[in-house]
Amino acid sequence: YDILSDGPNGIPLKYGKVGETVYHKWTCVSELTDVYCMRVHSCTVYDGQGGPPVTVLDVNGCSVDGVILQNLDYIDDLTAGKPAQVFKFADKAGLYFNCQIELTIKDKQFGCSNATAPSSYNDQNAYTRLIKRNIKAATLQNHSRPIAVADFDLPERGLIVFGLEDGNEEGLAKIRTTRMLLTLSHKTERQKPALQQEQPIGTDLFFPLFEIAFSIVNLSKPKFRRDDNEVLEEQKQTNKSTK
Numbered sequence: 001y002d003i004l005s006d007g008p009n010g011i012p013l014k015y016g017k018v019g020e021t022v023y024h025k026w027t028c029v030s031e032l033t034d035v036y037c038m039r040v041h042s043c044t045v046y047d048g049q050g051g052p053p054v055t056v057l058d059v060n061g062c063s064v065d066g067v068i069l070q071n072l073d074y075i076d077d078l079t080a081g082k083p084a085q086v087f088k089f090a091d092k093a094g095l096y097f098n099c100q101i102e103l104t105i106k107d108k109q110f111g112c113s114n115a116t117a118p119s120s121y122n123d124q125n126a127y128t129r130l131i132k133r134n135i136k137a138a139t140l141q142n143h144s145r146p147i148a149v150a151d152f153d154l155p156e157r158g159l160i161v162f163g164l165e166d167g168n169e170e171g172l173a174k175i176r177t178t179r180m181l182l183t184l185s186h187k188t189e190r191q192k193p194a195l196q197q198e199q200p201i202g203t204d205l206f207f208p209l210f211e212i213a214f215s216i217v218n219l220s221k222p223k224f225r226r227d228d229n230e231v232l233e234e235q236k237q238t239n240k241s242t243k
Contacts, residue, residue: 037111048158
């Protein structure tokens with residue numbers, strides 16, 4: 001499974017922008033030809049930060065929300081894809097897609113139920129319904145069902161999404177700086193248990209500045225502070241002299 005730029009022959013993406021068109025592509029590679037049918041189903045998308053997943057394809061491989069992702073086009077028996085526009089969750093930069101793929105034995109007479117209509121057929125949906133009816137009829141006649149070979153989860157694919165306000169150079173620079181600071185903060189958090197044994201990374205930059213600031217503060221204070229008892233004793237001596 002890949003998220004590509006510029007259609008089915010594009011390059012895999014790691015970053016996207018809200019409203020940008022990308023291409024979702026699923027492919028199975030088999031050494032055998034005309035043996036298997038592939039069906040993509042149970043696709044969800046989530047933010048990667050604990051938010052609830054949103055279903056985009058149901059267990060039958062049908063689109064749940066056409067705005068996010070429409071019904072897939074099956075280019076051949078083992079390849080499916082669909083263009084879609086990039087979106088993002090509120091206040092979240094990550095999109096993570098997770099899908100399942102089912103492989104079944106290809107029907108020798110009618111082929112795969114999700115086959116793409118030939119150019120002579122005008123309506124893809126009607127063609128799909130026709131193929132499904134034919135396969136169902138053959139199934140009833142033979143008292144058998146399509147044989148499922150495998151049904152497995154695919155590795156998820158993630159996309160870091162920039163909002164519309166991040167399109168200028170200043171916004172992109174802000175994002176890069178924020179990501180760098182978050183990365184450094186994450187590394188520091190992971191090293192906290194070892195603080196007692198070894199010096200944490202970055203202290204050679206921090207402590208000299210701290211020592212300079214400490215020295216400046218000390219210079220602004222009197223070098224000697226008179227004790228309160230000394231002040232009282234001096235006042236007593238002064239009073240005696242006056243008397």
